[in-house]
Amino acid sequence: xxxxxxxxxxxxxxxxxxxxxxxxxxxxxxxxxxxxxxxxxxxxxxxxxxxxxxxxxxxxxxxxxxxxxxxxxxxxxxxxxxxxxxxxxxxxxxxxxxxxxxxxxxxxxxxxxxxxxxxxxxxxxxxxxxxxxxxxxxxxxxxxxxxxxxxxxxxxxxxxxxxxxxxxxxxxxxxxxxxxxxxxxxxxxxxxxxxxxxxxxxxxxxxxxxxxxxxxxxxxxxxxxxxxxxxxxxxxxxxxxxxxxxxxxxxxxxxxxxxxxxxxxxxxxxxxxxxxxxxxxxxxxxxxxxxxxxxxxxxxxxxxxxxxxxxxxxxxxxxxxxxxxxxxxxxxxxxxxxxxxxxxxxxxxxxxxxxxxxxxxxxxxxxxxxxxxxxxxxxxxxxxxxxxxxxxxxxxxxxxxxxxxxxxxxxxxxxxxxxxxxxxxxxxxxxxxxxxxxxxxxxxxxxxxxxxxxxxx
Numbered sequence: 261x262x263x264x265x266x267x268x269x270x271x272x273x274x275x276x277x278x279x280x281x282x283x284x285x286x287x288x289x290x291x292x293x294x295x296x297x298x299x300x301x302x303x304x305x306x307x308x309x310x311x312x313x314x315x316x317x318x319x320x321x322x323x324x325x326x327x328x329x330x331x332x333x334x335x336x337x338x339x340x341x342x343x344x345x346x347x348x349x350x351x352x353x354x355x356x357x358x359x360x361x362x363x364x365x366x367x368x369x370x371x372x373x374x375x376x377x378x379x380x381x382x383x384x385x386x387x388x389x390x391x392x393x394x395x396x397x398x399x400x401x402x403x404x405x406x407x408x409x410x411x412x413x414x415x416x417x418x419x420x421x422x423x424x425x426x427x428x429x430x431x432x433x434x435x436x437x438x439x440x441x442x443x444x445x446x447x448x449x450x451x452x453x454x455x456x457x458x459x460x461x462x463x464x465x466x467x468x469x470x471x472x473x474x475x476x477x478x479x480x481x482x483x484x485x486x487x488x489x490x491x492x493x494x495x496x497x498x499x500x501x502x503x504x505x506x507x508x509x510x511x512x513x514x515x516x517x518x519x520x521x522x523x524x525x526x527x528x529x530x531x532x533x534x535x536x537x538x539x540x541x542x543x544x545x546x547x548x549x550x551x552x553x554x555x556x557x558x559x560x561x562x563x564x565x566x567x568x569x570x571x572x573x574x575x576x577x578x579x580x581x582x583x584x585x586x587x588x589x590x591x592x593x594x595x596x597x598x599x600x601x602x603x604x605x606x607x608x609x610x611x612x613x614x615x616x617x618x619x620x621x622x623x624x625x626x627x628x629x630x631x632x633x634x635x636x637x638x639x640x641x642x643x644x645x646x647x648x649x650x651x652x653x654x655x656x657x658x659x660x661x662x663x664x665x666x667x668x669x670x671x672x673x674x675x676x677x678x679x680x681x682x683x684x685x686x687x688x689x690x691x692x693x694x695x696x697x698x699x700x701x702x703x704x705x706x707x708x709x710x711x712x713x714x715x716x717x
Contacts, residue, residue: 283344294326297456304452313375318447321368325437327361329464336467346576362402391443398436401429420528434464476524479569482506486566487544494626496594497560498535500546501568508543513579513605514598514684517572524569530555533712535597537604550594577684577710579605585682586614588672590663590695593621595687598712600629603636612642616671620648620663646671665698677703685711
């Protein structure tokens, strides 16, 4: 290994270590916030302890309240978090911790009832004090949150309607839970506990205000307009927009943004990957969107000059971080949009590192960027495109079926396990999971696999 390679490895590892350091720092901070009320009770003076189950139940209640409030953060799209955590992982953490929070919320009163069956009378809503009523209503709000989120598609609840319900139930659950805690007023009678919970509430309120008020105001004051729309193959269209009254923003190949053609306050927005080069000379950015639903089917109807609101860019994969790496790009269908952004950027930068693009599609006619990919292969000697078709034409001589470990192994360079190779995946969740498993079976390290998934909300 020569000196240049050693320096490259050192630089790349330092970048990865820095990101991991800050990611772990945020994790430690969030976990500390969850347990901070209990930590303070252990450090500072407190009222006399009561029976074990009762105090253990209260401890779970404090943890539940902390976790409930912190649920506002993972999906807030705060840039200081999305810089270090992939968006789909933040959403995944939100989904899982929400279920855990609900389970703890149920366990809290159950343990209380076990410690003293007399507390069961608090379930009588007609005679119970308001502190108990608030707890019951808070728990019911959490039930509505869980049911409408887990089974939203099954009950055919529109996304924007679900989002209003989700926001409303979140505020109700948090507000009533806080009311319950302050009215019980045992450990909450301590000044430092009151200050802590008021401070935590201020943080949660600030996040909610940013999401629901400040960010929409920013988006309204930084509008974009449709520059032009290009029809693509596979029932897809490329939407090109430019900023009005501001400088826009610089994108990195492989990133994405949320866009809406309505008021940002309505919350009818959808995430789409950039498909344009990060090295364009103008301020125009583009998204390639396939007709898959109500909103995506209306993209073709937009006209030049129509207003579009864009919130971005997001995504932790950066081509700049891997400028000296060889790339293996894997996509299915419209998952090729960020791949095209990567390839177009590499072309504009005269990138000379090896690139292999595995592209899966149902049929030959649904290969969205088919003609441009042929041109890119001619322009870029370093690029190899491997098409994989589920239903190929009779005279097809390429790969058939789905992207499997066998297909990958046939076309990957012999030295694909080398430190210089980075793997980028984009597509629907089942495809990503299958391909990630195939790569692991081929001894590709997890740290070298970057992915963008569709299902985040």
